[in-house]
Amino acid sequence: MHVDPEIIRLLAFLIGVIAFAALNAAYLVWLERKEAGHIQRRIGPKEVGPFGLLQPLVDGIKLMTKQLIVPAGVDPVLFRIAPILVMVPAIMSFVTIPFSETLVARNLDIGLLAIFAFASVNVLGLLLGAWGSRNKYAVISAARVVSQNVAYEIPMLVTVVTLVMITGTMNLHNIVMQQQGGFWHWNIFNFSASPLMPVAFLIFFVCMLAETNRAPFDMAEAESELVAGAFTEYSGMGFGVFFMGEYANIVIGASMATILFLGGWDCPFGLFPGVHWFLIKMYFLIFTVIWIRWTYPRTTFYGLLNLSWKILIPISFFNLILTSAMLKVF
Amino acid sequence: MNRAAIKQKLAAIPAEAVIETDYDRKGFTLDVQVAPAQLVAAVSVLDAAGFFIEAVTGVDWLGEQAALRKEAQAKIAAEAKARAEAAAAAGEEPPPAAPPAEQGELPEDALEAVYDFNHYEELCRVTVRTRVPRSKPEVPSISEIYPGANWHERETHDFFGIIFAGHPYLVPLLLPEDADYHPLLKDFRP
Amino acid sequence: MSAFAGSEANETFVLNLGPQHPATHGVLRVKLTMDGEYIVEAEPVLGYIHRMHEKMGENRTWAQFLPNTGRMDYLHALAYNHGYVSVVERAAGIAVPERAEYLRVITAELNRVSSHLLWFGAFILDLGGFSPLLYAFDDREHILDLLESVTGSRLTYCYFRFGGVYNDIDDNFVAGTQAFIKRLRGRMPMYHNLVTKNIILMTRLKEIGPISAEMCRKYGATGPVCRGSGINFDVRKHEPYSIYPEFDFDVPVYEQGDSMARYMVRMDEIEQSLRIIEQALDKLPEGPVMADKVPKILKPAKGDYYHAVETARGSFGVRVVSDGSNTPYRLKLRSPTFSNLSLFGEACRGMLLPDALALMGSLDLVIPEIDR
Numbered sequence: 001m002h003v004d005p006e007i008i009r010l011l012a013f014l015i016g017v018i019a020f021a022a023l024n025a026a027y028l029v030w031l032e033r034k035e036a037g038h039i040q041r042r043i044g045p046k047e048v049g050p051f052g053l054l055q056p057l058v059d060g061i062k063l064m065t066k067q068l069i070v071p072a073g074v075d076p077v078l079f080r081i082a083p084i085l086v087m088v089p090a091i092m093s094f095v096t097i098p099f100s101e102t103l104v105a106r107n108l109d110i111g112l113l114a115i116f117a118f119a120s121v122n123v124l125g126l127l128l129g130a131w132g133s134r135n136k137y138a139v140i141s142a143a144r145v146v147s148q149n150v151a152y153e154i155p156m157l158v159t160v161v162t163l164v165m166i167t168g169t170m171n172l173h174n175i176v177m178q179q180q181g182g183f184w185h186w187n188i189f190n191f192s193a194s195p196l197m198p199v200a201f202l203i204f205f206v207c208m209l210a211e212t213n214r215a216p217f218d219m220a221e222a223e224s225e226l227v228a229g230a231f232t233e234y235s236g237m238g239f240g241v242f243f244m245g246e247y248a249n250i251v252i253g254a255s256m257a258t259i260l261f262l263g264g265w266d267c268p269f270g271l272f273p274g275v276h277w278f279l280i281k282m283y284f285l286i287f288t289v290i291w292i293r294w295t296y297p298r299t300t301f302y303g304l305l306n307l308s309w310k311i312l313i314p315i316s317f318f319n320l321i322l323t324s325a326m327l328k329v330f
Numbered sequence: 331m332n333r334a335a336i337k338q339k340l341a342a343i344p345a346e347a348v349i350e351t352d353y354d355r356k357g358f359t360l361d362v363q364v365a366p367a368q369l370v371a372a373v374s375v376l377d378a379a380g381f382f383i384e385a386v387t388g389v390d391w392l393g394e395q396a397a398l399r400k401e402a403q404a405k406i407a408a409e410a411k412a413r414a415e416a417a418a419a420a421g422e423e424p425p426p427a428a429p430p431a432e433q434g435e436l437p438e439d440a441l442e443a444v445y446d447f448n449h450y451e452e453l454c455r456v457t458v459r460t461r462v463p464r465s466k467p468e469v470p471s472i473s474e475i476y477p478g479a480n481w482h483e484r485e486t487h488d489f490f491g492i493i494f495a496g497h498p499y500l501v502p503l504l505l506p507e508d509a510d511y512h513p514l515l516k517d518f519r520p
Numbered sequence: 521m522s523a524f525a526g527s528e529a530n531e532t533f534v535l536n537l538g539p540q541h542p543a544t545h546g547v548l549r550v551k552l553t554m555d556g557e558y559i560v561e562a563e564p565v566l567g568y569i570h571r572m573h574e575k576m577g578e579n580r581t582w583a584q585f586l587p588n589t590g591r592m593d594y595l596h597a598l599a600y601n602h603g604y605v606s607v608v609e610r611a612a613g614i615a616v617p618e619r620a621e622y623l624r625v626i627t628a629e630l631n632r633v634s635s636h637l638l639w640f641g642a643f644i645l646d647l648g649g650f651s652p653l654l655y656a657f658d659d660r661e662h663i664l665d666l667l668e669s670v671t672g673s674r675l676t677y678c679y680f681r682f683g684g685v686y687n688d689i690d691d692n693f694v695a696g697t698q699a700f701i702k703r704l705r706g707r708m709p710m711y712h713n714l715v716t717k718n719i720i721l722m723t724r725l726k727e728i729g730p731i732s733a734e735m736c737r738k739y740g741a742t743g744p745v746c747r748g749s750g751i752n753f754d755v756r757k758h759e760p761y762s763i764y765p766e767f768d769f770d771v772p773v774y775e776q777g778d779s780m781a782r783y784m785v786r787m788d789e790i791e792q793s794l795r796i797i798e799q800a801l802d803k804l805p806e807g808p809v810m811a812d813k814v815p816k817i818l819k820p821a822k823g824d825y826y827h828a829v830e831t832a833r834g835s836f837g838v839r840v841v842s843d844g845s846n847t848p849y850r851l852k853l854r855s856p857t858f859s860n861l862s863l864f865g866e867a868c869r870g871m872l873l874p875d876a877l878a879l880m881g882s883l884d885l886v887i888p889e890i891d892r
Contacts, residue, residue, distance in 0.1 A: 036650070036651075039651055040650070040651045040654035040655070041654060041655070041658065042654065136533065136535050137535075140535075140557060140873070143556075143557075215648060216648065216720055218648070222648065222874070223542050224542050224543045224645060224646045224647070224648060224877065225543065225873055225874050225877055227541060227542065294650055294651050295649075295651060296648075296649060296718065296720055297644060297647040297648045297649030297718065297720050297721050297724065298647060298648025298649070298720075298724075298874075299720050299723070299724070300723070300724060300872065300874045300875065301557065301872070301874065302872070303720075303723055303724075355610070355825075356610075356823070356824070356825055356826065357607065357610055357825050357826035357827045357828075358826045380737065381737075382736070382737040382738070382740045382741075383738075383739075383740040383859075384740055384828075384835070384837060384854055384859075385740075385837065385839075385852065385854040385859075387839065387852040389841055389849075389850045390850075444839070444852070446826070446837065446839065446854065448828075448835075450737065450746070450751050450752075450753045450758075453758060453759050455759075455826065457824075457826070476738055476739075476740070477738050477739060477862075477863075477866065478738055478739030478740045478741075478859055478862050478863070480862065481858065481859075481862045482858075489574070502567070503566055503567060504566055504567040504570040504891055504892070505567060505570065506567070513572055513575050514574060514575055514578075514850075
C-alpha cells in the first residue's frame with residue numbers, strides 16, 4: 001500500500017505542533033513562576049523535580065483530576081465551547097509558522113493573513129465564555145476584552161500592512177528569507193524603508209501585549225477588580241485550557257514579532273542560522289512579556305483605550321503613509 | 331473659635347449643663363448635657379464652629395436610679411447615725427429615728443446618647459450627651475448635619491436600640507440584618 | 521478620568537463586591553449599583569467579623585481586656601494597646617516611668633512603619649502590581665523580628681501594661697533597630713523609583729478619588745485620609761500624649777485630596793516615624809520600665825475618660841465609663857477606619873470600578889477594626 005509521504009509528514013508535524021503548543025503552555029507557566037520569583041527575590045517553584053521542573057506536569061494532573069463544574073444557570077453549550085475556541089485557533093496558527101528554513105508544517109502563501117484570522121477568534125472565545133457564565137464580573141470583563149481587542153487590532157494590522165508593503169509578500173517563509181544575512185538586514189532596522197521601523201516594532205509589541213491580555217493590559221482578568229474576569233466561573237481543566245490558550249497566544253505573538261521584525265531564524269552575525277536562533281529570539285520576547293507583567297501595575301481601561309486611539313493608531317498610520325511615500329520615491 | 335465662645339453659644343441653646351472639664355484628668359474639654367429636643371441645635375453650633383464628628387455611642391444607665399436612692403438612703407442613715415452619736419457624746423437622749431423616706435415609684439432609668447466632637451485646628455474635644463428614658467429611647471438624628479453620623483447612629487441603634495428619629499436608613503450595620511436584640515443593654519442576655 | 525455621562529435608559533445592575541473579593545482585603549462587602557462600569561451608588565455592608573469587643577470589655581477586668589486591643593487593628597496593634605493603657609492610666613491615675621514611655625513610642629512607631637509597608641504592598645497589589653508587595657514584606661519582616669524579640673509576638677502584640685511595658689529592650693534590639701533604620705532609608709529611594717515615579721501608577725492615582733477637606737470634616741475622617749486633603753491633623757501633635765512632644769518630626773500634609781496625596785502622606789510618614797525612633801533611641805533614659813505600686817486590682821474613680829492616639833490609619837479613641845468597680849462599665853472604641861470608610865459611598869459616586877477600588881485601597885482598610 002502506498003501512502004503519500006506528505007500525509008505522514010503533515011501528521012508528524014501536527015502532532016509536533018500540538019505537543020509544542022502544550023509543552024510551551026506548561027513550561028511557560030513554570031518560566032513565569034520562576035521569573036516572578038526571582039524578580040520578587042524569592043526562589044519560585046523548587047519542590048517538584050529539579051528546579052521545580054516537574055511542577056507543570058503535576059499542576060496539569062491536578063487540574064485534570066478536578067471536577068469540571070458547570071454551574072447552574074450558565075449556558076452549557078457556550079460555557080463548554082469557549083475554552084476550545086480559545087485553544088484551537090492558537091494551535092492552528094502554529095501550522096504555518098516557519099521555525100526554520102525547513103521546519104514548517106505548511107508554508108501558506110497567505111500565512112500572515114491566516115494567523116491574524118485565527119488570532120481574532122481568540123477574543124470570540126473569551127466573549128462567549130464570559131457571556132455564557134452569566135456572571136456579572138465575567139460580562140464586564142467580556143465588554144472590556146472586546147473593546148480592547150478592537151482598539152488594538154487596528155494599530156497592529158496597520159503596522160503589519162506597512163510591513164507587507166515593504167516585503168511584498170504574505171508568505172512568512174519569504175518574509176524571513178528577505179531578512180537573511182545579519183541583524184542589519186532585519187526589518188526592525190530597515191531604515192531604508194522607513195525610519196520609524198523600531199517604533200513600528202514597539203507598536204506591534206505593545207499591541208501583542210494587549211491582544212494577549214497580558215499585563216499591564218490584563219483588563220480581562222484584572223484579579224483585584226473583577227475577581228478572575230472572564231474565567232470567574234471556570235474550574236479544573238476548563239480553566240486550564242483557557243490558561244493554555246493564553247500562553248499559546250503569547251508564543252504566537254512572540255513568534256510573529258520574531259518573524260516580521262527580528263529576522264526569524266537568521267543569526268544576528270550571519271553565522272549558523274537555524275531553529276535555535278528563532279527560539280532564542282522568541283523566548284527572549286516572552287521573557288520580556290513576563291518581565292513587564294511582574295514590574296508594572298495595571299493600567300485602567302480608559303488609559304488603555306486612550307493609548308490605542310490617541311497614540312498608537314495615529315503613529316502607525318503616519319508610519320504607513322511615510323513608508324508608502326518612501327517606497328514610491330526610492 | 332475659642333473654647334469660651336463655644337461654651338457661651340452652647341449655653342445659649344439652652345443646654346442643661348455645659349461643664350468645662352479638666353482635660354488632663356478626663357481627656358475632653360467640654361461636657362455638654364442637653365435635652366433631646368435641643369440636640370440638633372447644639373450640634374449645629376458645633377458644625378458651624380468647624381468641629382468634626384468623632385463618634386456617637388450610648389451608655390445604658392440601668393439601675394442608676396436604684397443606686398442613687400440607695401446612696402441617698404445610706405447618706406440619710408449615716409447622718410442620723412452621726413447625729414445619734416453626737417447626741418450620745420453630749421450625754422443627751424438620742425433623738426427619735428427619722429421616719430423612713432418615702433419609697434415611691436423609682437424614676438425610670440435612662441439611656442444616654444454620647445456624641446464626641448473634635449476640632450482639626452484647636453485642641454477642643456466636646457462631648458454632647460442627651461438622656462432618654464429606657465422605655466422610649468428616641469433621639470433626633472444628626473445625620474442631616476453630619477453625614478458621617480449616619481453609620482455611628484446605626485451602630486448605636488444596633489447596640490442600644492436608641493431610635494434616631496429622621497435617620498434615613500436605620501437598619502443594622504454591624505449586627506446581622508435580622509437582629510432584634512441590643513447587646514450593650516445591661517439587661518441583655520444572649 | 522473620563523466623566524460620568526449617565527445613561528438615558530437608566531439601566532443599572534447591582535454588583536456584589538465581596539465579602540470575598542481580592543480588593544477588599546478581608547470580609548468587607550460593598551453593594552454597588554452600577555451603570556456599565558460606572559458606580560451609581562455604593563453601600564458598604566459591614567459586620568462580617570463583628571466580635572462585640574465593647575461587650576467583652578464590660579465582662580472582664582480592666583487588665584483582661586488588654587489582649588483584645590491587639591485583635592482589632594492587627595496591623596498597628598501597639599497603637600491600640602497604647603490607646604487603651606493610656607485611658608486606663610488616666611482614669612486610675614497611674615504614672616508611667618520615662619523609659620517605658622520611650623519604649624512605647626519606639627515600638628509603636630516601628631509598628632506604624634510595618635503597617636505602612638504592608639499597606640504599600642497591598643495597595644500596589646490592588647492596582648495590579650505584584651512585586652512591590654514582596655519587597656515591602658521583606659522590610660516588614662525585619663520589624664517583626666525586632667518586635668518579636670521584645671514583645672514575644674509578631675502580629676497581635678500585647679506589650680504595654682498599665683504603668684509601663686512588659687519587657688525591657690536589650691542592646692541587640694537597639695543595634696538591630698538602628699541597622700533597620702539605615703536599611704529602610706536606603707530602600708525608600710528604590711520604592712520611589714520603582715513605584716512612585718511609575719507613569720502607570722501616576723495616571724491611576726493622580727486626580728482619582730478626590731476627597732475634600734469639608735467631606736473629611738463631615739465624616740470625621742482622620743489620619744492619612746484627612747492629611748491627604750490638606751488638613752494638618754495628627755493626634756501626636758494636636759493632642760500630645762506620651763512623650764511625643766520631646767521629638768522633632770513633621771506631619772506630612774498634601775493638599776490635592778486624591779489617592780496620590782494619601783499615598784504620598786503614608787510614604788512620607790515612614791520617614792518621619794524613622795526620625796522619631798532614631799531620636800528616641802538616642803535619648804533613651806535608664807530606669808525602670810514598670811511603675812511601682814500599680815494596684816493588682818484596678819478600681820478607677822467613677823466618671824468617664826477619653827484618650828485618643830494616632831494609629832497608622834487615624835485617630836483611635838477610647839471612651840471608658842467607670843463605675844468604680846474592677847470592670848469597665850462601658851468601653852467605647854472609636855476606630856478611625858470606620859469613619860474613613862463611611863465617606864466611601866459618597867466619594868466613589870460616578871467613578872469607574874477600578875478607580876473606586878484604588879480609592880478604597882488608599883483609605884487603608886483593616887476590616888476587624890471597622891467591625892470590632
